[in-house]
Amino acid sequence: MSEPRPPLVLGIETSCDETAAAVVAGDRRVLAEALLSQLDEHRPYGGVVPEIAARAHLDHLDALVRRAMAEAKIGFGDLAGVAATGGPGLIGGIMVGVMTAKAIAAVHRLPFLAINHLEGHALSVRLTADIPFPYLLLLVSGGHCQLLTVEGVGRYHRLGTTIDDAVGEAFDKSAKLLGLGYPGGPALEAAATGGNPKRFALPRPMLGRAGCDFSFSGLKTALRHAIEALPPGPIDARDLADLAASFQAAIADVLADRTGNAIAAYGQKGGTLVVAGGVAANAAIRARLGALAEKAGLRFTAPPPRLCTDNAAMIAWAGLERLRLGLTDGLDFAPRPRWPLDRSAA
Ligand code: KG4
Numbered sequence: 001m002s003e004p005r006p007p008l009v010l011g012i013e014t015s016c017d018e019t020a021a022a023v024v025a026g027d028r029r030v031l032a033e034a035l036l037s038q039l040d041e042h043r044p045y046g047g048v049v050p051e052i053a054a055r056a057h058l059d060h061l062d063a064l065v066r067r068a069m070a071e072a073k074i075g076f077g078d079l080a081g082v083a084a085t086g087g088p089g090l091i092g093g094i095m096v097g098v099m100t101a102k103a104i105a106a107v108h109r110l111p112f113l114a115i116n117h118l119e120g121h122a123l124s125v126r127l128t129a130d131i132p133f134p135y136l137l138l139l140v141s142g143g144h145c146q147l148l149t150v151e152g153v154g155r156y157h158r159l160g161t162t163i164d165d166a167v168g169e170a171f172d173k174s175a176k177l178l179g180l181g182y183p184g185g186p187a188l189e190a191a192a193t194g195g196n197p198k199r200f201a202l203p204r205p206m207l208g209r210a211g212c213d214f215s216f217s218g219l220k221t222a223l224r225h226a227i228e229a230l231p232p233g234p235i236d237a238r239d240l241a242d243l244a245a246s247f248q249a250a251i252a253d254v255l256a257d258r259t260g261n262a263i264a265a266y267g268q269k270g271g272t273l274v275v276a277g278g279v280a281a282n283a284a285i286r287a288r289l290g291a292l293a294e295k296a297g298l299r300f301t302a303p304p305p306r307l308c309t310d311n312a313a314m315i316a317w318a319g320l321e322r323l324r325l326g327l328t329d330g331l332d333f334a335p336r337p338r339w340p341l342d343r344s345a346a
């Protein structure tokens with residue numbers, strides 16, 4: 001008798017400005033990934049325009065799904081399920097992804113899985129490493145900044161969240177102030193290379209305060225004041241590097257301080273600290289959190305950078321995790337522009 005083959009799930013991600021499809025196997029192999037960034041469409045506006053995003057998802061998703069299936073060398077009949085991001089995010093894009101996944105599921109009589117995008121980020125680390133539940137999670141993306149305990153699939157307890165901007169949003173807005181391109185996070189990280197992180201004394205909002213909440217809007221304002229205090233005209237290369245490095249250091253300090261409080265509250269010696277979401281691609285932030293975890297006696301893990309930013313492999317993986325537990329969804333599932341991971345904390 002031959003070994004049973006690991007189940008295959010098609011994942012679809014359309015909640016923001018990436019149109020993506022991927023096929024992932026239950027044994028953690030990513031068989032295919034097709035991704036289209038809408039950077040060029042949104043760049044002239046300095047941010048994501050919802051109507052343009054929805055239109056682009058509609059124009060490209062079918063071809064990306066076909067490309068992923070061809071690359072995986074399988075037909076729809078070989079799938080064990082179809083997963084799509086069901087929220088939170090931009091409603092137009094989510095509708096495109098959910099309708100496409102439902103259509104494939106209906107025609108081929110496959111289970112449909114509506115995935116919470118945040119759960120995709122939260123479980124992404126288990127796609128590449130054998131990380132058991134529970135673990136402590138710092139989720140840092142363009143729309144969110146949260147500390148959570150991950151007890152299991154679908155079981156999250158929120159310890160803290162941002163009271164104003166998300167951390168990725170702070171990166172993006174600050175990059176704009178510095179005249180860097182969109183998206184701002186990677187541009188700001190690159191600009192900070194070789195900069196002096198101590199030159200500009202930027203504030204560390206919430207530092208030293210009890211609890212696990214975050215605040216970033218004051219930091220962004222302080223950066224604007226620091227820029228305004230420079231000689232008029234374009235920011236020169238030295239000032240730019242020092243401003244970016246100082247901003248990044250302030251963010252890393254705040255994240256480390258709040259995560260330190262979460263580690264104390266979580267109290268699991270020998271447990272794991274995970275950082276996930278787009279901002280987790282930042283090397284300075286990864287290094288800072290790694291050092292914090294080591295000092296506290298925790299294991300530290302972050303997904304590889306390509307799995308930190310939005311992608312469909314993490315959606316397929318969350319689909320596999322849910323399928324394993326029989327947590328499938330009906331074709332009457334309605335997209336959810338808002339969908340907190342911990343409903344009791346909403
Ligand atoms: O998870 P993600 O791709 O999309 C959301 O779910 O929001 O996160 C996107 C965010 C953007 O704000 C982007 O600027 C930020 O992640 N980001 C970074 C880096 N790469 C992406 N921020 C700092 N450093 C980076 N290397």
Ligand code: ZN
Binds near residue numbers: 141277309
């Ligand atoms: Zn995301």
